[in-house]
Amino acid sequence: xxxxxxxxxxxxxxxxxxxxxxxxxxxxxxxxxxxxxxxxxxxxxxxxxxxxxxxxxxxxxxxxxxxxxxxxxxxxxxxxxxxxxxxxxxxxxxxxxxxxxxxxxxxxxxxxxxxxxxxxxxxxxxxxxxxxxxxxxxxxxxxxxxxxxxxxxxxxxxxxxxxxxxxxxxxxxxxxxxxxxxxxxxxxxxxxxxxxxxxxxxxxxxxxxxxxxxxxxxxxxxxxxxxxxxxxxxxxxxxxxxxxxxxxxxxxxxxxxxxxxxxxxxxxxxxxxxxxxxxxxxxxxxxxxxxxxxxxxxxxxxxxxxxxxxxxxxxxxxxxxxxxxxxxxxxxxxxxxxxxxxxxxxxxxxxxxxxxxxxxxxxxxxxxxxxxxxxxxxxxxxxxxxxxxxxxxxxxxxxxxx
Numbered sequence: 001x002x003x004x005x006x007x008x009x010x011x012x013x014x015x016x017x018x019x020x021x022x023x024x025x026x027x028x029x030x031x032x033x034x035x036x037x038x039x040x041x042x043x044x045x046x047x048x049x050x051x052x053x054x055x056x057x058x059x060x061x062x063x064x065x066x067x068x069x070x071x072x073x074x075x076x077x078x079x080x081x082x083x084x085x086x087x088x089x090x091x092x093x094x095x096x097x098x099x100x101x102x103x104x105x106x107x108x109x110x111x112x113x114x115x116x117x118x119x120x121x122x123x124x125x126x127x128x129x130x131x132x133x134x135x136x137x138x139x140x141x142x143x144x145x146x147x148x149x150x151x152x153x154x155x156x157x158x159x160x161x162x163x164x165x166x167x168x169x170x171x172x173x174x175x176x177x178x179x180x181x182x183x184x185x186x187x188x189x190x191x192x193x194x195x196x197x198x199x200x201x202x203x204x205x206x207x208x209x210x211x212x213x214x215x216x217x218x219x220x221x222x223x224x225x226x227x228x229x230x231x232x233x234x235x236x237x238x239x240x241x242x243x244x245x246x247x248x249x250x251x252x253x254x255x256x257x258x259x260x261x262x263x264x265x266x267x268x269x270x271x272x273x274x275x276x277x278x279x280x281x282x283x284x285x286x287x288x289x290x291x292x293x294x295x296x297x298x299x300x301x302x303x304x305x306x307x308x309x310x311x312x313x314x315x316x317x318x319x320x321x322x323x324x325x326x327x328x329x330x331x332x333x334x335x336x337x338x339x340x341x342x343x344x345x346x347x348x349x350x351x352x353x354x355x356x357x358x359x360x361x362x363x364x365x366x367x368x369x370x371x372x373x374x375x376x377x378x379x380x381x382x383x384x385x386x387x388x389x390x391x392x393x394x395x396x397x398x399x400x401x402x
Contacts, residue, residue, distance in 0.1 A: 014043035020312030031388030082106035124309030191387030199321030208297035232304035239353035319378035323370035
């Protein structure tokens with residue numbers, strides 16, 4: 001293996017902030033350190049009680065201001081990120097930006113001034129084109145013009161980055177459509193820890209259910225995600241009201257929390273369950289660091305997201321050998337082949353969710369086939385060992401050829 005360079009991962013949010021992108025950044029940093037690439041993380045100090053400096057899985061992690069600033073935090077963090085990159089110029093050779101929409105600007109600026117390598121990664125589709133701003137088309141004319149102007153200037157500047165990483169073919173295509181030279185675009189998917197996410201045998205599944213307080217004699221359907229708008233959990237609950245009426249042997253487990261985010265819908269989801277008499281059929285776990293345990297204790301995974309850049313939760317469930325039902329949107333189309341290793345449905349469609357949940361629950365042979373193929377797909381494409389090695393190679397090649 002080539003000589004390692006020193007890496008700085010710049011991320012707006014990082015664990016303990018929940019989310020698939022955050023989990024991936026944490027595992028990637030640890031994975032790169034384990035194969036000899038000296039890596040540290042610069043991120044925002046989202047919670048007042050989070051230490052400014054700590055080691056996360058052996059990775060030095062430095063948390064920058066502002067503290068708990070909500071959705072504007074990424075913008076307010078930008079000057080602090082630039083200043084920190086300048087101060088730590090002796091500590092890194094490459095900067096890897098996870099979520100380029102705002103932090104790409106200070107990273108490219110610092111790297112251009114210092115002669116460092118900068119690599120920008122989009123965590124979701126539309127970060128370069130601006131499509132991520134769903135409300136953009138509904139803004140007043142003046143605000144829309146300001147947004148377009150800012151977007152154009154930003155893109156003109158960050159195109160000077162050394163490379164761009166897309167987590168799916170769709171994301172990579174967007175880079176090229178926005179004028180990025182194809183030779184600067186690379187596809188590296190998110191990775192999963194296959195030492196934690198793997199299929200459980202029946203005896204272990206029952207043991208996990210006992211430890212987690214889940215009903216041992218029910219068919220467990222699980223969803224893991226941040227409980228925020230856009231993840232489609234309200235449509236799952238609407239479908240589940242019908243499932244519960246027909247299958248009293250089925251139980252839904254929703255793993256995750258709103259995390260205090262502005263877009264949190266956790267309270268509304270729990271109120272829906274109470275108002276519709278579903279409390280005996282639905283369990284909310286809240287935040288947990290044992291997502292793998294809940295997945296391996298379950299029988300079916302449902303992920304009705306409205307939009308997804310990749311879908312790390314989905315890949316984790318597939319690695320656990322669960323049959324999956326998910327929305328056919330965004331990066332998910334690069335992960336699941338409908339009818340082969342999962343079932344795709346239209347987003348925001350409770351009737352479709354109900355029909356497919358009932359179909360899988362009523363057909364054990366179909367469930368076994370989908371689960372087996374899902375585990376195979378996840379192991380072959382998304383193991384963190386492979387993903388870390390691909391990043392190592394990319395960063396080293398860029399540094400040596402600069």
